[in-house]
Amino acid sequence: MSAYVVVHATVKNAEKLAEYSAAAGPTVASFGGEFVSRGPSETLSGKHAHGVMVVIKFADRATAKAWYDSPAYQAAIPARNEGMDSVFIVGGE
Numbered sequence: 001m002s003a004y005v006v007v008h009a010t011v012k013n014a015e016k017l018a019e020y021s022a023a024a025g026p027t028v029a030s031f032g033g034e035f036v037s038r039g040p041s042e043t044l045s046g047k048h049a050h051g052v053m054v055v056i057k058f059a060d061r062a063t064a065k066a067w068y069d070s071p072a073y074q075a076a077i078p079a080r081n082e083g084m085d086s087v088f089i090v091g092g093e
Helices: 014-030 061-069 071-083
Strands: 003-011 034-040 052-058 084-092
Touching: 003 061, 014 061, 014 071, 052 061, 061 071, 061 084, 071 084
Parallel strands: none
Antiparallel strands: 003 052, 003 084, 034 052
16 A cells, blocks of 8 residues: 655745755655655645645555655755755555
């Protein structure tokens, strides 16, 4: 069964976010991940601080976690942290 990484984010620095995206995108592909959705989000119920959402599909939860923990992705995190405030969530098998 597929697993999904859902990212909720608020952009802080567009240049650093572009640097992060350029580094992180290929790491997703190297683990067979696929971007399902990216862009502005709308909260339908409750309160949520972030206005951007990204959904990434992986074959399973183990693969999603292996991607997140990989040295290549971990190397991109400093640029991510400068570029956006974010929450990463994994769901599915």
